[in-house]
Amino acid sequence: MRMKTLLAGSVLMGLAASFAAPAVAEDSVYIQLPTYRTGPYAGSGIHIANGMSDYLAMINERDGGVNGVKIAFDECETGYDTQKGVECYEQAKAKNTLVFNPWSTGITLQVIPKSSVDKIPVLSMAYGLSAAADGNTFPWVFNPPDTYWDGLSAIIKYIGEQEGGMEGLKGKKIGYIFLDAGYGREPIPLLDNLAQKYGFEVLQYPVPGKEMQNQASQWLSIRRDRPDYVVMWGWGAMNPTAIKEAVKNRFDMSKFIGVWWAGGDEDARAGGTGAKGYKSVSFNNVGADYPALQDIKKLVVDAGKSHTPASTIGENLYNRGVVNALYMVEGIRTAQEMTGKKVINAEDMRLGLENLKIDEARLEAIGLKGMIAPIEITCANHSGHHPLFIQEWDGEKWTSATDWFSPLTEEVTPILMQASKDYATSNAPWPTRDDACPAN
């Protein structure tokens, strides 16, 4: 017994010492990147993680950080597991991270209530809770450039255009194949709403997380039901499986449209030549010809400071990781300008993200002009509902199938505001915003 208590005591002491927040060097800020390079979602997660860390490393190498402030960052492996996500969040909090990017809708839902208490901004780029776009209710959560509901409405709008206008949707059957988790269920309320409004029928095909590599039964149902279009909300190993199954079942690939997370290069490649014509909605262009990406290649990847295979630079998910890092870096820059401080803290970061504005000129200066549409986040609108486009897999790479177009923001906003109000009531007492947004 005594041995044990002695042992326990010394272990506790050691632990207490090792978890103390590290002293931040003079001119640096710390960001923890929760990533997943292991587990069933690694196929998507690795590219995202590479893109994020490479861009931050490039900013440190090329510019010496943001206005001379280096970005210290490390990764925390979540394995897309909510338990580990909480652990990473607690770790990030202990180390004073500027911002938390959960990279999982489940983890996002868990940290949203904590963020306002711990005063850590949550940047869930185009995932997480759609209602969080309401900055009045969720001052600490950001989901630029678009919410899932924007994405879904853009897909429906695109389908409407293919059918010769929104009235063409009447009587159509749209299949919805989704990962049966918070992520895949998020768009369903809007989908039902739009179905009622435009008179199309929705057929749901849930894919349980543990069976995502075996979708034979779902695709058998799809073959039986013969939907006119299939919309997919997949992630990780679910995507290549679905595309393979679609090819096997000879589903018309041009009528198979995925959300942006179902748009990995490896996802589509898995379908072979048969995947040609598969579409996915997107908010970033592919390709490695952008000056910033060339800098990453030169300063980080070719210099041996990253494990990224050079061939994956410019792929869809890699570029998306870069976009996430870009938001963080520009958020830091904006916060520095607004506060006049060089080394900012998490509360300043929130201010920076809330006033984030990346216009064409800024994109040109960064070296990513054309890769993303200009974005603007405001106090009241933490998403912005920015333009999207549809990309198409040509058998080898993604190509743009449409120009940038706006999602059905006017349809989404009322439902979104209602959802945000519901969230606040069901989680009462929900903290109110300290500083009210200016009315506009």
Added chain:
Amino acid sequence: MFYREAGQYKTTYAADQQIFPIRQDRIGIGVILVLALLLPLVASEFMLSAIAIPFLILALATIGLNILTGYAGQLSLGTGAFMGVGAYSCYKLVTIFPEVNVIVHILLSGVFAAAAGVVFGLPSLRIKGLYLAVTTLAAQFFLEWCFIRISWLYNYNASGAIEVPGREFFGTLITGPAAGGTTRYYVVLAIVVVMTLLIKNLIRGRIGRQWMMIRDMDIAAELMGVRPLVAKLSAFAVSSYVCGVAGAMFVFFYLGASEPAVFSITLSFQVLFMAIIGGLGSLVGSFFGAAFIWILPILLRVGLPALGVDIAAETVFQVAQMVIGALIIFFLIVEPHGLARLWAIGKEKLRVWPFPYA
């Protein structure tokens, strides 16, 4: 030399029947309890929220499984689902009766889990061993399916998740995001200690002995007057009750919000491994097992980079997995009856120390 009961005379029945008959054990337990109470003074928020709280909760879940598998001998793979029943019923209770104290809800939510446990325990009257494991596996899948499909359970939340509202206990916030780590830790500690004590006494008494008789030889037990129906179903009920309370605490005091994936088969296996590594049929083993499976990987993940080893996050993760796997094999080869048995052997050795003979 120091750890010996020589000279400690028992002069009353109460003294003879107490849980820790040896004085040194009582002192040791007292010291551990005091240390546990003092922990928030030295521990950081991370240690409390990410290590201590889930460790205690999972230890309680392991105790729940141990009642069923370790004491009553009924193999179960449905622990995660029973924990889920506790969590979802607690969430429903809290939202339907917001004015009732959340501690009451947490203790009540176990009742629903117990009911589910009894229903899925019925096959145990006919089948045993691995076959029973399969039926509990069915419980796991069926209940998980319910958590996903029955939207009433999560109040029709669009994301299918349950979120924990802030609730007070005598004026202090104990649940929800605004509740501090220290407060939550003390609440969890109190519930876990009290429940462990109750279960210890249950096991030492008539009911626990019935369970062990059923485990050791059910026909003999039946001939001696133990009713298998009552014994087996009560084991399922008590076990599921404890698991349900642990599940409710897991969401309310640790996760803060959860989706059905939390209560998947992975959690069942996690708890089962804790029970096996710790030692089946031992309460202290439940704590050892929970510490081994929960704390050790975190220590490795946090400790390796803190030591200055510069390796990527996913490598740390995989190294930790490999080390844990190797240690599980090592401990099971050294002592198939788990860490609790090692602990017991250590105590035996300590009693005769420094002499190699008694």
